[in-house]
Amino acid sequence: MKRILRLRHWQLFLISWGPLTTFFILLFIRPISVGYTLLLWIIVFPVALVNSFIWVWSLVTFLIPTMAQGERPKIKLFKICFWIPTIYIFYILCFMYFNFFVRKVASVNPELELKIHMGLTILSILCIIYGLSFAARTLKTAELQRNLKIHEYLPELALMILTPIGMWNIQPRINKIAANRR
Numbered sequence: 001m002k003r004i005l006r007l008r009h010w011q012l013f014l015i016s017w018g019p020l021t022t023f024f025i026l027l028f029i030r031p032i033s034v035g036y037t038l039l040l041w042i043i044v045f046p047v048a049l050v051n052s053f054i055w056v057w058s059l060v061t062f063l064i065p066t067m068a069q070g071e072r073p074k075i076k077l078f079k080i081c082f083w084i085p086t087i088y089i090f091y092i093l094c095f096m097y098f099n100f101f102v103r104k105v106a107s108v109n110p111e112l113e114l115k116i117h118m119g120l121t122i123l124s125i126l127c128i129i130y131g132l133s134f135a136a137r138t139l140k141t142a143e144l145q146r147n148l149k150i151h152e153y154l155p156e157l158a159l160m161i162l163t164p165i166g167m168w169n170i171q172p173r174i175n176k177i178a179a180n181r182r
Helices: 009-029 038-066 076-103 110-144 150-161 163-181
Strands: none
Touching: 009 038, 009 163, 038 076, 038 110, 038 163, 076 110, 110 150, 110 163, 150 163
16 A cells, blocks of 8 residues: 555556546547446446545555654544445445346335435545545644644645545655655
């Protein structure tokens, strides 16, 4: 996983968001092909998300040891909040594949399914926001080597939330920290 942190920003972007960007460009050029490319979307989008999750996990696990002993945050809640959306994405993919290719009939209790999915989606989104906030704080703390207030790492949080854009700014900073660590 540390290998992903050695990549240049453009390489990381191409691996994570390149296929999804290509998919959207093709969809923009030929919108009628959306029916034919739905299966591709179901595969490409989670790949981009998983690559982004791997990047965030690698970032946190790499930067925590670079911090001074008193500045290191506790990582247990981050790990829990990391795995909840990861498992949820896998669950949603299995659910979608099952509904599209196996069941092929209307749901028995669509209201219950909707409530479950809405609850899990909200929980997953909150976990993702916490995880990205934790990663942003970890990055800024590793750079400044002191405890921070939220307003000090808010720009990094915005970049983390906008991951395809944030990779272009954050990855060179990680490369710099890695170079100084050697």
